Amino acid sequence: MSEPVTQVAAVEVRGVDKVFETRSGNVQALEPIDLTVAAGEFVSLIGPSGCGKSTLMRLVADLDEPTAGTVEVFGKTSRRARLDQEYGIAFQQAGLLPWRTVAGNVALPLELHGEASAARASRIAELLDMVGLADFADRYPDQLSGGMQQRVAIARALAERPRLLLMDEPFGALDEMTREKMQTELVRISAETGAAVVFVTHSIPEAVFLSDRVVVMSPRPGRIREIVAMRLGAEAERAERTEELREERVFFDMVTAVREALHGGSPIGTGARGVETR
Amino acid sequence: MSAGAVTAATAPGRPKGMGPRTEATLRIVAPVAVGLIVLGIWQFLVSVVGVSDYLLPSPVSIIEELIASWDSIVQATLITGTNALIGLVLGSILGILLAAVAARWRPIDRMSAPVVAMLAVVPIVALAPVLNSMFGADSQFGRQAIATLASFVPVFLNTLRGFRQTVPVHRDLMRAYAASSGQVLRTLTLPTARPFILTGIRIASSLAVISALVAEYFGGPRGGLGSLISTSAASSQYARAWAYVVASIALGLVFYLATLGLERLLQRHTPQARRRP
């Protein structure tokens, strides 16, 4: 592990592959993959079911271990990065603890890592403000809508000011309108915090709207087919992205580009569109 | 995300680096090993440490006693087993019938549910002494009635739940077919409830044996396993008492395995995983 010199990459994936051992034999989930995510960069992983995009994200999070290759997060091993809490994570389901209030859920990582209670309270207030749930601090998850739950989950992921945010289809279970609203908010939040984001999704418009680069993957075994750079604006302009962008020409051009990258080569059919369920 | 799903299904719990085959082997080896270790410790305590007979006779002496009084053990097992079987059959029939009635008429349901809920937590065997005087002290019927009541509770609860499992889409379908209530019962309600009924009977089978046996501690005619266990213990024949205990364990196992077999037999074509036990 070399000392970070100037701007160390948020994620550095080198030659990573993953084989799962199952009852019916081995499954090659990922072919050797190389990928670098710069600090502050927003990268989406997109592809049909079974292309290993979630697996790749889980390897970065050290929820699974690669069969071969190395994953570095801010120059550390992924395990070290997890122990040092270098990233925040959000899943497709909000995954809130049902017996804790909204504030209690956001407080969970802070509690686990021994944050003093006064500092904790102010941080929670700040976070709930950021996701627009300040009035709901004392509610329980079952009293919230799906979109609100997901916002709590994002607040929770941001609780410890991570420099990297890992998101596994966080808006996958939301309806289209809530989803667009959440995307706009995520753009704002990520601009505010300056965190790098690795975002797994099925939705082409979502990936295009959010990302600096879109990594297009293909299945069986999972591999990177193409990385499409978005011309919608570099990091500096991320905050400029607004609802209007969704109706601009350049947006559709990029959607087409990603779409062609996804479908190019093999007949993928409808696979890219369906909503995956865990 | 098929790969992700695979992880979720297999990874948690299984120690790292253990293949599915190792797991299958260990799942069998581990309980057998535990059983042997316990037996070994038991024998060791008795023959080496010298734990007295009244505390715990050695496995060997229990087996000797089992062989020595084989005839009377079989006799006693038959008596208790018959009581339990009659109780199980009657209790199951009553349970299913009353559950059907309760599923059909709401007032019956509302009246019976709390009573059955009470029955589930009160010591039913306490009724044994008065049942003996109601049916005559020479009769086994009191015990059979206890076993009936004890089996009735889980069969009723499970059956009632089973009758409520029909999904709305199926009911709508039946309505669209203009099916008569008899047809609905035959093609929809009963098949849906069947696994629940069978589960209820399986739970009841253990309870029937336990209650039939325990009821014997509360007086009534001698000759069953329960009364012989207490007589042997009272006359300090501990190995013999334990031999009867072993016989009652065997009886319980026979009942359990029989109902489990019945369940498997009748449920072969239903996907097991879907079922809420």
Add this chain to the structure above:
Amino acid sequence: MRETESARAGRGASAASVSRPGSRYGPGGPTRPARRGGRRLATWLWGLAGIVAIALIWEVYKLLGPADGVVIGDARVLPRTTDLAMPHVWDMIARLGEPVTRSASAQPLWLVIVLAALSTLGIAAVGWLVGLVVGVGLALVMQRWRIAEWGLLPWIVLSQTVPLIAFAPVVKSWGSRVEIGAFEWQDWMSVALIASYLAFFPIAIGALKGLQSPDVIHEELMRSYAAGYWQTLVKLRFPAAVPYLLPALRLGAANAVVGAVVAEVSTGLQGGIGRILIQFAGQASGDPAKAWGPIFGAVVLGLVAAGSVALLGVILGNYRRTEEAS
């Protein structure tokens, strides 16, 4: 021993397909949220109606049934209807208020029963606590090490299906013969031991199921927080186990009462409800209504034990939010 099913459900992978516990004992059960006060009252009234209906059936049969019962072949399938065999319901209730014996200084029957029930309740509570400690301890071991689960769980499940309570009379022989230092084995400990023994099985299985119940997503969240075993246990596993633990504890309480009553009878321990059950039944030929007193006592005892656990469930309400939704 009443609910072997939870045992089977506890086995590893099948746990996922198991319904949320709680609704097992119907509308009378304590799992319903308190806010439905009106419906709860209705439930009680209907339950009361059910009990009255049973009393009515009793009296109507007593009125119309043949004096020597209905005998088919050799077996009497319906009881005799004499006052000796089937006392009137009102006689049973009235008897509770009368003195227990004819002697002038005798206490009323209900007081004797209450005192005996309290004594049994105390022993059952000790048994329940021991069962709780052992059960949760074993569940923790089984949750932590898969190999322990594979080794122990089949035996626990199996032993729920067999009448292990049969060995109650044998335990009696331990009384006053076991001495470890200054500690001498008391008779009531035999009873508590059997009670704990019956209480422990459902608790162990319920606790294991509960500790294993957190969703994968929650476990991964804790992993992503680099939370250790104990942190995960306190923040995630125990809270998630509450909805599973409560029915198990209630079942354990009911089992402890059954175990205590049976053990009192089979060990002949004085002072408890089991003892007077037998004693008053022996006097039934002269005083048939008296024998019913301890039965009512046993019923109330079971309800009180299960109800105390239900009270615990009300206190822990916030940990049961998922249960209400389902």
